[in-house]
Amino acid sequence: MEGSPERHSKKKVVAVVGGGLVGALNACFFAKRGFDVEVFETREDIRQAKIVKGRSINLALSHRGRQALKHVGMEEKIVSQGIPMHARMIHSLSGKQSPIPYGKKGQYILSVDRANLNKELLTEAETYPNTKLNFDHKLQDWSAETGLMTFVRPDGSTEEVEADLIVGCDGAFSAIRKQFLRRSRFNYSQTYIPHGYMELTMPPINEEFAMKPNYLHIWPRNTFMMIALPNMDKTFTCTLFMPFEEFEKITTGDEVIEFFQKYFPDTIPLIGADALRRDYFRLPAQAMVSVKCSPYHIGDKCVLMGDAAHAVVPFYGQGMNAGFEDCIVFDEIMDRFSEDFNAVLPEYTRVRVPDDHAIADLAMYNYIEMRAHVNSKWFLFRKHVDNFLHFLMPRAVIPLYTMVTFTRTRYHEAVERWHWQDKVINRGLLFSAAGAVLGGSYVLIKNPPDINKLISPAEKMWNRLVALRTP
Numbered sequence: 001m002e003g004s005p006e007r008h009s010k011k012k013v014v015a016v017v018g019g020g021l022v023g024a025l026n027a028c029f030f031a032k033r034g035f036d037v038e039v040f041e042t043r044e045d046i047r048q049a050k051i052v053k054g055r056s057i058n059l060a061l062s063h064r065g066r067q068a069l070k071h072v073g074m075e076e077k078i079v080s081q082g083i084p085m086h087a088r089m090i091h092s093l094s095g096k097q098s099p100i101p102y103g104k105k106g107q108y109i110l111s112v113d114r115a116n117l118n119k120e121l122l123t124e125a126e127t128y129p130n131t132k133l134n135f136d137h138k139l140q141d142w143s144a145e146t147g148l149m150t151f152v153r154p155d156g157s158t159e160e161v162e163a164d165l166i167v168g169c170d171g172a173f174s175a176i177r178k179q180f181l182r183r184s185r186f187n188y189s190q191t192y193i194p195h196g197y198m199e200l201t202m203p204p205i206n207e208e209f210a211m212k213p214n215y216l217h218i219w220p221r222n223t224f225m226m227i228a229l230p231n232m233d234k235t236f237t238c239t240l241f242m243p244f245e246e247f248e249k250i251t252t253g254d255e256v257i258e259f260f261q262k263y264f265p266d267t268i269p270l271i272g273a274d275a276l277r278r279d280y281f282r283l284p285a286q287a288m289v290s291v292k293c294s295p296y297h298i299g300d301k302c303v304l305m306g307d308a309a310h311a312v313v314p315f316y317g318q319g320m321n322a323g324f325e326d327c328i329v330f331d332e333i334m335d336r337f338s339e340d341f342n343a344v345l346p347e348y349t350r351v352r353v354p355d356d357h358a359i360a361d362l363a364m365y366n367y368i369e370m371r372a373h374v375n376s377k378w379f380l381f382r383k384h385v386d387n388f389l390h391f392l393m394p395r396a397v398i399p400l401y402t403m404v405t406f407t408r409t410r411y412h413e414a415v416e417r418w419h420w421q422d423k424v425i426n427r428g429l430l431f432s433a434a435g436a437v438l439g440g441s442y443v444l445i446k447n448p449p450d451i452n453k454l455i456s457p458a459e460k461m462w463n464r465l466v467a468l469r470t471p
């Protein structure tokens with residue numbers, strides 16, 4: 001194999017621009033294939049950095065992301081450093097907590113530390129002798145004609161680099177993508193949502209987690225929403241989502257407490273009133289953007305992956321997972337087309353664009369839906385209905401989040417199935433419930449129901465059904 005021409009001709013240079021989550025993982029994928037891989041990253045080496053600034057502290061890792069990690073032999077390591085979340089824990093305004101499982105016993109997502117994941121992936125990439133990591137290299141510009149890239153160093157000097165393939169993994173504000181924008185027939189859309197997010201840390205109490213650790217904690221309050229994911233150091237990272245307008249209305253420590261008292265009262269003693277007053281003003285709220293574009297490639301020279309190709313709003317917990325899946329999809333196409341970039345790149349665009357656009361749309365849809373009318377009761381109700389229908393017809397009806405989170409069903413197919421299921425369910429409901437509605441509405445009009453009384457029997461029924469199912 002060593003001296004064979006295939007092996008020899010393979011020594012093409014792949015430049016991965018961006019050493020974030022997707023770039024670092026992608027470096028492993030290309031290195032595994034024997035390419036000469038060069039990673040270029042603006043920031044210094046985060047493994048040496050004292051303070052790591054950046055977006056969200058922890059993330060939900062699910063099936064698609066795990067499969068990608070498995071391809072490069074990293075799944076076990078990362079999973080062992082994550083915290084399983086078997087269910088959501090819904091916090092109502094009154095402080096009541098209700099768990100809703102993600103699925104069967106073995107189905108869970110993981111809370112992983114972004115910085116740690118990034119470090120592990122960089123270290124893994126470095127174990128390949130054919131990989132070189134170049135930190136403090138900011139891509140300034142590149143030429144789609146020659147493939148020549150210009151990097152700026154912290155001292156202001158520039159460096160020119162050439163590669164056979166350029167892989168743009170430089171995030172939502174991709175510098176690589178700028179050259180795509182100058183070209184004809186490139187589609188691009190970018191939308192900032194009116195919400196911002198702010199991260200707050202909930203410290204341990206008596207060296208233990210302040211809340212139950214193996215859950216994704218959610219406080220759904222229509223326009224306002226908070227989510228908390230556990231960390232290995234027994235803290236929780238709480239992420240508050242709210243319109244920028246509302247963030248700006250709060251200008252003093254007292255107003256912060258007043259706001260939390262109104263919407264998230266159970267969290268005040270857990271985060272700590274003094275910490276809240278202080279931390280709310282530490283950093284301004286961060287923006288969230290959704291980016292869709294196509295094609296993802298230019299000739300046989302350049303391809304976009306991860307947020308550079310598709311930034312999605314975080315309301316499905318899929319941004320990183322989708323970016324990691326990009327790497328698998330590209331890798332599979334490399335197999336099918338014997339690493340011929342001329343054929344691989346267009347095929348990657350053809351296959352991947354519909355799926356990435358589907359998850360971008362789904363995430364945006366979920367954002368709009370949550371904002372419109374999702375309070376804790378509605379959230380509980382909807383998830384119970386989903387799970388109940390799946391229980392009744394386990395093959396025919398699979399909840400959308402299950403297909404998205406726990407399978408590698410192509411995103412666009414998951415959406416199609418979801419629309420189809422909706423039709424079937426609605427038709428089923430129409431026929432079977434028509435009679436009941438007619439009879440029932442008479443009773444309902446006579447005795448208007450209390451939503452509390454409607455929901456708790458549903459919950460009991462659900463628990464009974466779960467007990468029946470798991471022997």
Ligand code: FAD
Pocket residue numbers: 017018019020021022023040041042043055056058059060061137138139140169170171172173174175176197239288305306307308314317318319320321322323
């Ligand atoms: P990035 O992580 O942005 O990395 C890009 C890298 O490129 C950076 O290191 C940057 O320094 C470098 N770079 C940028 N410009 C240049 C340049 N000119 N030259 C060289 N290098 C450059 N996803 C999930 O799957 N699950 C979640 O639970 C989840 N939660 C989220 C919560 C929030 C609040 C947000 C905002 C996002 C969340 N995401 C989640 C999405 C996830 O963060 C992103 O999808 C993921 O980080 C994308 O990885 P990336 O490598 O493509 O981009």
Ligand code: EGU
Pocket residue numbers: 056058059060088109216218227229239314315316317366370401404405
């Ligand atoms: C948002 C911010 C619950 C991490 C969507 C669920 C998220 C995450 C949900 C963030 C929600 C919303 C799903 C997962 C996950 C749910 C999901 C959202 C992780 C539909 C660190 N979302 N997120 N859906 O089902 O499929 O639990 O910042 F509140 S994980 Cl918005 Cl599964």
